[in-house]
Amino acid sequence: MTEKAGLARSGWGQGCCVGDYNNDGWNDLFVSYYGQNALYRNNGNGTFTEVTKEAGLIQPKLRWNSGCAFLDYDRDGHVDLFVGNYINFDVKTAPAPEDAGCAYKGITVACGPPGLEGGKNILYHNNGDGTFTDVSEKAGMWSSIGTYALSVAAGDIDGDGWPDIYVANDSMPATFYQNQKDGTFRDVAIEAGIAYSPDGKPQAGMGVSLGDFNRDGFMDIVKTNFAGDTDSLYMNLGDGTFEDHTYLSGLGVNTRYLGWGVGFVDIDNDGWLDILISNGHVYPEVDGTPIDAPYAEHKYLYRNLRNGQFEEVTKEGGPGITTPAPARGCAFGDYDNDGDMDVVVNCINAMPQLLRCDSTWKRNWIKIRLVGTKSNRTGIGAQLRLTAQVDPKALKPMLLIDEVRSGGSYYSQNDFRLHFGLDQAAKVDLLEIHWPSGTVDTLKNLDANKLYVIQEGGKILKTQAMDGFSKKS
Numbered sequence: 001m002t003e004k005a006g007l008a009r010s011g012w013g014q015g016c017c018v019g020d021y022n023n024d025g026w027n028d029l030f031v032s033y034y035g036q037n038a039l040y041r042n043n044g045n046g047t048f049t050e051v052t053k054e055a056g057l058i059q060p061k062l063r064w065n066s067g068c069a070f071l072d073y074d075r076d077g078h079v080d081l082f083v084g085n086y087i088n089f090d091v092k093t094a095p096a097p098e099d100a101g102c103a104y105k106g107i108t109v110a111c112g113p114p115g116l117e118g119g120k121n122i123l124y125h126n127n128g129d130g131t132f133t134d135v136s137e138k139a140g141m142w143s144s145i146g147t148y149a150l151s152v153a154a155g156d157i158d159g160d161g162w163p164d165i166y167v168a169n170d171s172m173p174a175t176f177y178q179n180q181k182d183g184t185f186r187d188v189a190i191e192a193g194i195a196y197s198p199d200g201k202p203q204a205g206m207g208v209s210l211g212d213f214n215r216d217g218f219m220d221i222v223k224t225n226f227a228g229d230t231d232s233l234y235m236n237l238g239d240g241t242f243e244d245h246t247y248l249s250g251l252g253v254n255t256r257y258l259g260w261g262v263g264f265v266d267i268d269n270d271g272w273l274d275i276l277i278s279n280g281h282v283y284p285e286v287d288g289t290p291i292d293a294p295y296a297e298h299k300y301l302y303r304n305l306r307n308g309q310f311e312e313v314t315k316e317g318g319p320g321i322t323t324p325a326p327a328r329g330c331a332f333g334d335y336d337n338d339g340d341m342d343v344v345v346n347c348i349n350a351m352p353q354l355l356r357c358d359s360t361w362k363r364n365w366i367k368i369r370l371v372g373t374k375s376n377r378t379g380i381g382a383q384l385r386l387t388a389q390v391d392p393k394a395l396k397p398m399l400l401i402d403e404v405r406s407g408g409s410y411y412s413q414n415d416f417r418l419h420f421g422l423d424q425a426a427k428v429d430l431l432e433i434h435w436p437s438g439t440v441d442t443l444k445n446l447d448a449n450k451l452y453v454i455q456e457g458g459k460i461l462k463t464q465a466m467d468g469f470s471k472k473s
Contacts (some may be wrong), residue, residue, distance in 0.1 A: 006048040011035060015151075015329075015411030019070025019079040020377040021055070022130050027378060027416070032065035032083055056131040057081075057124065064089050064119055067152035069407030071163045072381050073139075074183055075436045078126035079376045079406070082165055084149030085119025105291050109283045112204075114171050118146030121167065121175075123185075140177070144187040147172045151410050153208040155403045156383060157219055158192075158240050161434070163381050166194070168205030168223050193242045194221060194234045203229055207329075207410035211264025212236075212401050213273045214308050217385075219403070222251075224259025224277055224410070227293050231259050231277060231300075235308075250302070250310045251275070257297045258282060261330030261410040265341050269363035269421030271390065271398050272304035278327035278345050278410070296324035296350075320355035327353070333415025337466040339365050339449060341419055346412070364422040364448035367466070370404055373456040374437035379404045381436040384418055388425035397429060398422075422448050433458075 002008050012034035018027050026042035039055050040048035052058060059065075064086040070079040095101075095111075102111035121141045124132035136142060148170040157164040162179040166189075169175060173196055176189035189195035197203050204226035210219045218236035225231055230252045234242040246252045257279035264273040279297035287295045301317040302310035314321055320343075329346040336342065336356060345353040366386075370379030382404045387397040402418045422428070428446040433454065435441070441458035453462035 005046060006043075006050070007040060009038060009050075014065055015067045015407070016413055017068040017070055017081075017407035018378075018413045018416070019081075019380055019406045021070065021079055021081070021126060021132075023078065023372075023377045025371075025377055030068055030070070030081065032068050032411075034064045034089075035062060037065055037068075037083065051130075054130070056133065059122075062090065063122075065122075066119075066150050067167070067407060067411055069152045069154040069165070069405070070380055071154040071165070071406065072126075072376050072436050073123070073163055073179060073185075074125070075162070075375075075381070075438075076126075076128070077372070077374055077376055077437065078128045079378070079380055080126045081124040081132060082152060082154060083122045083124070084152050084167055085121055086148055086150065086170070087113050087119055088117040104283055104286075107283065107285045107289060107291070109285055112171060113148045118148050118172070120145050121147075121149055135183070139183060140180075140185040140187075143185075144175045144177075147175055149175070150205060151207045151408070153210050153221070153405070153408050155210050155219060155405050156381070157210065157221070157236075159218055159236075159238065163436075166208060166210075166221060168208045169202075170206070171202065171204045171226075173202045174205055174223065188240075192240060193244065197229070197232065198244045198246060203232065205232075206258075206260050207262040207277075209263045209275075209408055210403070210405070211273045213264060213275075213304060215272065215399055217399060217401055219401075220264075222262055222264060222275055224262045227258040227281060228255055230255055231262070245308070249308060250312075253312065254300060256293055257300070258293070259300070260328045261345065261412055263330065263332045263343075263409055263414070265332050265343075266419065266421035267301070267341060267357060268303070268359065268361050269340060269365050269423065270304075270306075270361070271388075271400060271421045271423045271425075272306050274304050275302040275310060276300070276321075276330065276332075276343060277302075278325075278330040280326040280328060280348065294324060296326045298322045298324050299327065299345075318358075320353065325353060326350050329410040329412040331409060331412040331414050333417070334367070334419060334466075339466055364425055366420050366422060366428055366446060366448055367417045367451040368420075368431070369417045369451065369453045370433065371453060371455045371461060372435065372437075374439060375435045375456055378406075378416055379435070379456070380406050383434045384431065385434070386420060386428045386431045388422050388428050390423045390425045398425065417451065
């Protein structure tokens with residue numbers, strides 16, 4: 001149905017992100033490419049129309065575009081667009097992989113980016129009339145150039161109510177564009193403690209996800225990295241700085257595989273965010289060699305132990321987790337509407353995977369979908385804070401936070417319906433929605449195990465019990 005939907009195109013597609021750029025109530029699709037990107041306007045009837053040129057998004061020169069995200073960086077009610085750029089590269093002059101003269105552990109391979117000129121990240125401002133304007137230079141995007149940008153996470157990382165941008169860079173320090181609230185950004189990754197590894201070295205960052213893994217009310221960061229290195233976990237201290245918790249949390253035990261897509265996701269609905277990572281080597285040549293790292297690799301699944309630490313439970317995750325695959329991006333959402341989170345994984349030179357979560361836990365949950373009015377229609381950038389009483393004897397209720405985001409993981413887009421595991425809590429006592437417009441809505445006593453569609457202003461447009469649409473075998 002790709003062609004019928006108006007989405008058929010040949011080319012070196014890279015990443016995707018979703019957002020309602022024209023606020024018509026239908027989510028639109030942006031796809032990044034090596035070459036010209038594509039913006040597809042949702043026609044509201046199951047089809048799309050490419051409007052890249054009409055929207056002012058045609059690029060003046062060849063670029064290797066990478067991760068992307070819609071965000072309303074100036075909070076004017078219209079989602080803007082950030083597009084990462086990898087390297088300045090021309091296939092007409094690039095050497096063939098076998099002629100490149102590069103080696104990985106003694107194997108001749110295509111060269112990586114070090115030594116090549118890095119690309120410049122792009123920020124487009126939404127003019128509110130269906131068009132965008134490139135504001136990259138004046139917004140401060142080019143204060144950090146040549147960084148080999150891959151994946152992007154956009155959200156209120158420092159907790160000041162304004163969306164920031166974190167970029168995982170390949171073979172370079174990560175970039176943290178902190179929103180200065182005046183239309184400009186400043187890279188403060190080094191000051192914030194989220195640029196390097198624990199020993200102060202740049203890493204080959206691949207994917208990134210935001211979430212509050214320790215339930216202290218602040219957004220933490222998990223980042224995947226190249227083989228031979230650990231993945232990274234940064235704990236938000238709430239004062240604009242982070243502490244590297246990779247080893248303290250237990251994520252430092254694995255260095256064999258090459259991580260790509262990643263997500264903070266509550267797999268078991270206990271109210272604590274777990275971590276899933278998709279892996280796959282970049283060099284097919286490693287197969288059939290003594291190197292202890294195959295091209296197709298299994299995923300990592302880490303269970304949150306509720307004490308700041310994780311344990312690897314990959315083997316318990318079933319064949320969807322343990323079966324090797326040349327995985328890249330992964331996106332999260334409850335595709336069968338049964339109350340637990342599923343995963344779709346994109347693989348390179350192989351079929352994609354749809355991983356259905358067949359949970360046996362008798363735990364509750366709630367889902368929230370937002371509809372903006374003053375804010376952008378999809379509610380991108382809105383932060384939700386909810387409290388629920390799991391144990392009547394507990395001194396404090398459970399506090400959960402999340403944010404509506406575009407993009408993330410590795411070149412992927414998650415479900416816009418925010419999912420919260422509630423453990424044994426039968427209801428949400430209090431839900432606060434902090435909209436990008438500055439509006440704060442408060443709702444009380446929301447029953448568990450339902451989807452709520454909530455309009456800015458606090459009106460519940462729809463309540464739906466979700467029991468799944470297919471029987472599990």
